[in-house]
Amino acid sequence: MRESTAHHFVGLDIGTSRVRAVVGMLDPNGSNKLSVIGHGSAPNLGMRKGIVVHVDDVADAIVQAITEAERIAGVHISEATVNVNGSHVSGINSKGVIAISAADREITADDRMRVEEAATVVQFPPNREILQFFPKNYSLDGQHNIKDPVGMHGIRLEVDSHIVTAATPNVRSLDMALAKADVHPAHHVVSSLASAEAVLTRQQKEAGTVLLDIGAGTTNLIVVEDGEVQHVAVIPVGGLNITHDLAIGLKTDLDVAEKVKIDHAQLTTPKKINISVTVGSATHSFSVDDVFMITEARVEELFEYVDKELHKIRRSRKLPGGVVITGGTAKLPGIAEFAKDKLQLAARVGKLQNVTGLVDTVDDVSYTTVVGLMMLDMMMLPEQNHDAAGLTQQGLGMVENLLRRFRK
Secondary structure (H helix, E strand, C coil), X not given: CHHHHCCCEEEEEECCCEEEEEXXXXXXXXXXXXXXXEEEEEECCCEECCEECCHHHHHHHHHHHHHHHHHHHCCCCCEEEEEECCCCCEEEEEEEEEECCCCCCECCHHHHHHHHHHHCCCCCCCCEEEEEEEXXXXXXXXXXXXXXXXXXXXXXXXXXXXXXXXEHHHHHHHHHHHHHCXXXXXXXXXXXXHHHHHHCCHHHHHHCEEEEEECCCCEEEEEEECCXXXXXXXXXXXXXXXXXXXXXXXXXXXXXXXXXHHHHCCCCCCCCCEEEEEECCEEEEEEHHHHHHHHHHHXXXXXXXXXXXXXXXXXXXCCCCEEEEECHHHHCCCHHHHHHHHHCCCEEECCCCCEEECHHHHCCHHXXXXXXXXXXXHHCCCHHHHHHHCXXXXXXXXXXXXXXXXXX
């Protein structure tokens, strides 16, 4: 199946509020950049906080998004790299140790694979499975922080790793929706890794950066330092929580609250006294101070959760690359300055890197995950297909060494 679409790469972001699909191919000018040739989007009514609750509704949204992307790109889409989301996704640190038995004590690629396998021998509950495995660094006979031990000589090889796991029933429900939509998942990837690949620069990945992908139902967090994934978490708070708080605090309907959020919610000191929105034939007026206080309280709570995650890995206020914010909620005016104040780190809203083609639509913070999934779809192409697709080693990006193990 993959052979027939080797020149096209597809990302499919199945989000809480929308499903997005993006199709790309290598830039024909030979720049090793991906060129977007198609995209599609459809509302999703079948998920709650990143988890499938109505399979048929999710399948319908996938079909709509894929069909639109196919129409624009002029290619048939049969498989895609898909994100896995929801608070059931979590990461743990693990260590593997092996002895090198070869006569010359030289570390081979097989030895590297063996020590990584040893790190995955962790007792998980029967309803959880490994989604992705990230080797952080290796140690050889007491020499630490080795990036790649292959070719070195020693007796005792160790690896420190971060393992991302997911609840098997939730992954199965996602696969069921994909099957109903007739889309094969080439790979399952955590949303935050995709967003990181789409917006983080090499310098940010090396220095140490936390990326926050704030979607409708969840906030995906990933910490990348020394070019390696250090921590992954999903916080069950997103833009819909702001909408719900506004509906309660302003005593108004959800559709009115959503319009207030989109048109008037902000994290900078308001200059007006009152605002009004029109939904249908009715106009509703509210106090700007009320909208500001409700929005500020919910986003402040979110950043408190983020800081707790950074405390777990002793990186609170200690990441030189700062905070990069993506996702639809990153459009809130003033969110970068607010994050800077609450997390005491440099903060900015993410921008897409190294993408050409039909970027008018996808050059938007709500598209970073799906564009990153498209990039990872290229990077995780089986090695034997690299030449056919026109890929060079330089075109694989920094993240390729993180992806030695991933769930098919």
